[in-house]
Amino acid sequence: MDPSEIKQRIGRFRILVIGRANAGKTTILQRVCNTRDQPEIYNSKGEKVGITLPRGLHDIDDEVVFPSNPGFVFHDSRGFEAGGVSEFDKVQTFIIERSKETKITKRLHTIWFCIPMDEACRSFTAAENKFFSQCDTGSIPVIVVFTKFDALYDVAYTQLKTEGKSRKDARKLAAKRAEETFANGPQLRFLKDVRKPPPCHVCLPNMDKDDANSGPLIERTAATLDDEVLKRLFVTTQQTNLEVCMKYAIER
Numbered sequence: 001m002d003p004s005e006i007k008q009r010i011g012r013f014r015i016l017v018i019g020r021a022n023a024g025k026t027t028i029l030q031r032v033c034n035t036r037d038q039p040e041i042y043n044s045k046g047e048k049v050g051i052t053l054p055r056g057l058h059d060i061d062d063e064v065v066f067p068s069n070p071g072f073v074f075h076d077s078r079g080f081e082a083g084g085v086s087e088f089d090k091v092q093t094f095i096i097e098r099s100k101e102t103k104i105t106k107r108l109h110t111i112w113f114c115i116p117m118d119e120a121c122r123s124f125t126a127a128e129n130k131f132f133s134q135c136d137t138g139s140i141p142v143i144v145v146f147t148k149f150d151a152l153y154d155v156a157y158t159q160l161k162t163e164g165k166s167r168k169d170a171r172k173l174a175a176k177r178a179e180e181t182f183a184n185g186p187q188l189r190f191l192k193d194v195r196k197p198p199p200c201h202v203c204l205p206n207m208d209k210d211d212a213n214s215g216p217l218i219e220r221t222a223a224t225l226d227d228e229v230l231k232r233l234f235v236t237t238q239q240t241n242l243e244v245c246m247k248y249a250i251e252r
Contacts, residue, residue, distance in 0.1 A: 011105040012070065013230075013237050014098075016060075018077045018091065019114030020125060024147040025076070027207045028114070031214040034240050035068035060094050071237035075108075080127055088127065092135055099138045109230055110221055111142045113198070115187070118151040124190060132194040141224035142198040144191060145217060150205035152178035179203070199224050215241045 019025050030036060041049050042063040049062065064074040077091050098108035115128065156177035160170035182188070182203065191197055200223070202216045218241040225231040235245055 012073045013234050014073045014075070014107065014109050016075045016077065016091075016095065016098075016108055016111045017064075017114065018080055018111060018131070019145075019147075020080075020116070020127070021078075023114040023116040024204075024207055025114050028112075028145065028147065028204065028214065028217070029064070029066065029072075029074055031207055031212050032217065032238065032240060033066035033069040033072060035066050037066065037068065039064045039066045039074070041065075060090055069237070069239055080131075088130055088135070091131070095135065095137055095140065099140055104230075108140055109234070110224070111137060111140055112145050112217070112221075113142055114145045114147050116148045116151075117146050117182075117203075118148045124187070132191065132196075132198075134195075137196070141221075143217070143220055143224060144198050144201040146182075146187070146201060146203045147207065148205075149178075149182075149203040152182060153205065156181065175205075215243065218244050 017025050017029065026039075029039070042065065043049050043059065044061045044063075060075055060077055062075070064076055066072065075094070077087075077094075080087050080091055095108060095111070098106065101107040113128075113131070115124070153174045157170050157174040160173055160177060161167070165173065188201070191201065200220045202220045204212075204214070204217060206212055207214070218238050222231055222235055222244055225234060238244065
């Protein structure tokens with residue numbers, strides 16, 4: 001089955017994006033869809049309801065689509081970070097209902113859970129703890145996306161300077177130090193100890209830069225998909241990572 005036949009059979013690749021406010025979710029989606037434009041919002045009836053929505057008027061069933069790559073359909077769980085029972089129940093219900101859809105075109109295919117790493121947000125919130133300890137995602141893979149990871153570079157830079165490194169050396173070594181510290185930090189320990197650990201995580205720094213690289217997220221997402229048809233749909237839909245397309249073609 002070639003890519004055009006796959007798209008006709010399945011339609012679009014559907015992703016639920018979870019994360020607190022200011023986690024950089026929109027920026028990441030823009031990178032994945034190779035655009036700086038704002039998305040278009042469609043309700044469950046397929047009616048366009050706007051470009052952006054005020055907080056509090058958001059429906060998780062609304063489809064977020066970027067005209068630059070309409071092959072991706074995103075659902076945003078805005079308000080989930082509040083940690084309330086109703087917000088959690090809405091997300092849980094959405095996941096359960098979408099996982100049981102008989103039509104693969106309506107089914108949820110992947111969850112991207114975004115956790116920002118800027119200074120004020122390094123600890124897990126009550127909502128995040130509840131999701132990873134109680135939410136049943138079934139066979140839908142969850143990729144944990146640590147956003148704003150470059151904030152840890154600044155912390156590492158300060159540590160290296162305190163240790164006596166020059167500014168030049170501290171800047172050079174900051175990224176590596178941050179990655180090493182994070183690998184042994186509380187965030188990954190927490191994810192390893194939850195009831196159903198996510199299959200993988202990815203760290204995304206500098207997503208606001210012109211040369212930002214969303215490739216690691218694309219690669220990890222493709223790797224978590226067990227269904228061959230879904231994997232082919234995802235690989236052919238994404239437009240930012242030629243290496244993934246080549247790697248998949250070679251594996252095939």
